[in-house]
Amino acid sequence: MQGQDSTYLKVSSCCKHFTAYDLENWNGVDRHHFDAVVGDQDMMDTFMPPFKSCVEVGKASSLMCSYNEVNHVPSCAHKDFLTNTARATWGFQGYVTGDCGAVDDILYTHKYTSTTDETCKVALEAGLDLDCGNFLQEHLPQAITNGAVTQQDVDTALTHLFAVQFRLGMFDPDSLQPYRKITAADVNTPDHQVLALQAALESFVLLKNDGTLPLDKTKTKTIALIGPNALATTTMQGNYYGNAPYLVSPQAGLNKYVTTVYAKGCDINSQDKSGFSAACSAASSADATILVVGLDQSQESEGNDRTEINLPGVQNDLISQTTQCSKGPIIVVVMTGGPVDLSIPKSSQKVNSILWVGYPGQSGGDAIAKTIFGEYSPAGRLPYTIYPADYVNQLSMFDMNMRPSSTTPGRTYRFYTGTAVYPFGHGLSYTTFNYTFSKEPIQIQASDIQQHLQGDVYSPWSSKGMVDVTIYVQNTGNTKSDVLVQLYVTPADPGKNGNPLKFLAGFSRVHDVLPKQTISVVFPLTAHDLSLVDAHGSRTVLPGTWELSTQDTTKHMLILQ
Incomplete structure (x- = not known):
């Protein structure tokens, strides 16, 4: 991403959110008020390594400190993290920015400081260089005038900021900065479109298959396409995305191979079952049925935490109902970012295959169709553990411990002592x-x-x-x-x-x-x-x-x- 030039950066990449930022808004506590209490063992073998790799291997030129406190110190006021660890130990050479409004949180929500002057002083002395927000812009001049912030503190922050700008070549002529030759014509090229499709294909995980997949194009003429994500376009982009040149929905991709009969069945998170009848009608006459279920940004997005990990609404009921009326085999396509309990389609003998596709981007529909019809053999592996639905009742999101205790089963495949629905790293193939x-x-x-x-x-x-x-x-x-x-x-x-x-x-x-x-x-x-x-x-x-x-x-x- 940052390019291969020995002198100039192509872009300045930022690793965030530093660190132990695991809660958005849960049980009445949001990220602006949360204090993540993390022990030394978990800090060093779980929460720090991703950022250390960003610095040591990725050579990231920016770190973003998070909203939360860590062990009673706001991340953006945490000198041990920002200066002693990132710079002195890891050799970080870039700038540190606060998340948007995180400097405000030092004073107003965490109440770690008492005045605006003290907040500016604590943040800059900790190693913060930039504020994605207005706090420093509004209060730093007065803090300097009052002597709370020294000229050396300001110079240090400016040095870190300008050093990255120099590495970007912002002050050099166009003839010296090779990346200025990149124009709009170099964006969305045919090679880029191929890459987008390939990225989607390689990310898919085949969770279950009794031999039904891949479907035979010569024998499958009609497909009942059912589910709240069957026509997904924007949903396929996940969270934080640009303007895609096109978005190929699952239906649009499958229509290139067969005739699809669409019935939504239900919404993502609704108790309305009035669409079940049309779904059953479509499934009862088609050669195969594909249910595209999952989540969208109403369920998982910045500022929100899910309190359940079931498929929301009546999606499980839709799957069960469809198994009772489908004429042909049933394939469940799961479009989610985070995990959802898939116990029902996994255990159903009438669900022949389950394909997890994440949020597959602009060519998602084409990738789904190519995989289902065997033009590509899936080889992806699950990037997380899929827990049973009751897992959310077995631990608190306020508890940052990774390891199990007498009352909790532990987190992630490294420590979870329960039985996963599908384990981390699981994935099948067509061979x-x-x-x-x-x-x-x-x-x-x-x-x-x-x-x-x-x-x-x-x-x-x-x-x-x-x-x-x-x-x-x-x-x-x-x-x-x-x-x-x-x-x-x-x-x-x-x-x-x-x-x-x-x-x-x-x-x-x-x-x-x-x-x-x-x-x-x-x-x-x-x-x-x-x-x-x-x-x-x-x-x-x-x-x-x-x-x-x-x-x-x-x-x-x-x-x-």
Whole structure:
């Protein structure tokens, strides 16, 4: 995104929201008032690593501090985060901006300061350089006049801001800045349109399939297209989007292959079942039925938290009703950003296939149609755990702990002790794959790992590879397909003393693996992959028998001596 030029940035990219920003508006508390209480262990192995990678690997030129407090300090007044961690430890070279109105929150909602002068002083001394809002614009001049903010504080912020502007070439002639040659003609090119379609195709996750998919184009002439997202266009763009040159709905994509008979059935979040009759009428006469269900921005968007993770409204009832009247096979297409409980279509023997498509963008309808009719074999994997609906009753969003307790089941695949509807990393294909490791167990000296950790602390990106793990993958089916290979690590004593149950050490997508072809994927395991974060936030080595596994649970032994 920022370009490959050694001198100039193409754009200035910003990583947000720094950090532990996990609540929008839940149970009477919004993001402007929330204090995220996070322990050292969770901070160092969950909340900090994404931002550390933004700085160390992505070379981001901006960070945005969040609205919330973290451990009783507003993020935009958190010197330990903004200066001591980001700049001094990670080597961040860019500017820090507050989220829009976050500086106001330091004074008015968190009440961390008492005056506007003190707020300006605390924010700039913490490492803030820019305010996406009006607070500094309105109050900083007076704070300088009153002596609360020094000239050095202002100069430091301006230096960070102008340094990025210089890297963007804003003060150089056009002849020196290579990215000024980019014009409107370079936007929405045919290559870009192909890329948009390919991105959608590669993101799809086939959750369930009894062999119904892909549909046979020669035998499928009519499709009953049902559901509140069947005609989706804007919804496919998710949240925060530009003006797409076109939006291909699921119906428009499928109409290029077959005749569709559309019946909405119900709205996204409504108790109205009056459309069920038309849906059943369409399903009873079509060769196949496709239900496009899910969410939209009325359910998941900035400033809102969902309080339930069921499919909202009567969408589950629509699915169940359709199974009673459909003549042909039933495919459920799930269009969501966040997870929804899919227990009902998963358990129904009359639902033949489930395809999760996220918010697939401008070419979403074409990508859905190409996948359903077999022009592309899905190979995506779930980017999160799909929990049962009752999960929301088992923990509070005010509780930031990742690890399970006597009263909570834990968060994410690393710590969740319950039974997922579909686990993180799950995904099927139109073919089958066999995974194997080399035969001999891997043995590593714990003392060698500890040496590698010195000066690394908890970064997987600066760690040196200590051992290469090779996974051999054979396409045992009859269809050419991509394969996304995942390597998981299970430590000794999983689930004890805060240890994760397992964690993803690496993944790699290999394109166009032919039937009966065998490929190999090499994952270098680093000291980060072979160590754990303890209760004090430090990386430690745990000797014992560890385990490597793939997504199909093929296992291999790893011994830390």
